[in-house]
Amino acid sequence: MRRDIFQAIADPTRRAIIALIALQALTPNAIAEHFQTSRQAVSKHLRVLTECELVTQQQHGREIHYSLQLERLQEVDHWLSQYRKLWETRFTQLDQVLSTLKNQKK
Amino acid sequence: MRRDIFQAIADPTRRAIIALIALQALTPNAIAEHFQTSRQAVSKHLRVLTECELVTQQQHGREIHYSLQLERLQEVDHWLSQYRKLWETRFTQLDQVLSTLKNQKK
């Protein structure tokens, strides 16, 4: 199933998982220890994250290590960038207003 | 109800609404014309967006104009920034690897 990354990061638990594995790969059991939910619930979240390619798996014997695919977050960054342009323009305009006011005081 | 902005932008229709009103405020009817859903469905989306303060209303007679609160998107930007740091570091490291290789060729 093709998943939407925005829907994937909508859940707070999934964002917490992302934060956990950002620096080092972890197993589902290791991740589940940080929450009050079952390992299976964490597995379901990992499946959603895997389906939108936000995380990848590395098998080590019977353990599976999940790690974050940082680059995928750039899709969100790209979506944001169109609006970032707008709010930066707005700040620039505010700066201009402020300096105009400053000059009038002189 | 206190809403989560990540949950608000998870829905593709809501992201489309955000894009629509980014440049100019619009009424629910005007927005609904861009989709194949009813005005009431759009109203529900606007309610979600209003609850997390992503949009604000301006009443003009019987018309209500909805406009985007750009600054609120900075909450997403702020969340992203921690990971942006990481992927930029990664790129920097890649650059270093590349220039090391380059120097070795000399």
Place this chain on the structure above:
DNA sequence: TTTATGTGCAACCAATCGGTTTCGCAAATA
């Protein structure tokens, strides 16, 4: 070999979601 451990998957469940239709109400228009 037997037992313990790490995992994914399926079935089930209550809650939520995104949509619809119907309604009521205030403002604009005839």
Place this chain on the structure above:
DNA sequence: TATTTGCGAAACCGATTGGTTGCACATAAA
């Protein structure tokens, strides 16, 4: 005044979500 228009709110509905429990199956350890 009577009618039309723009809107929110409520009731309803099927699909999805996030959780659970129970299971099957490898791999590691005894």
